[in-house]
Amino acid sequence: MKPIVEFCASNMHHGTDRVMKRLEQNPDYEVIEYGCLGNCGECYLFPFAFVNGDIVAAETADELYDKIEASVREQEAERAALDKLLDDL
Secondary structure: OOOOEEEEHHHHHHHHHHHHHHHHHHOEEEEEEEOOOOHHHHHHHHHHHOOOOEEEEOOOOHHHHHHHHHHHHHHHHHHHHHHHHHHHH
């Protein structure tokens, strides 16, 4: 299952457009841009995105990219651990 990374078009002034374009180059990600994600407070203050429904935020766009990558790895590790647990039952 591909990780879904969602961006808010109104958040692009923080440089998240570069992050989104970079992630779109990776065929392992499903990248979606919305006009609004309903997080206006966060949208105004700092770069953010949703990764499989979980908010990921950072102080800079470059840091956001790194945090998105880390969130994807963490979620994959958690999913693998859960799958193993279920297999062991």
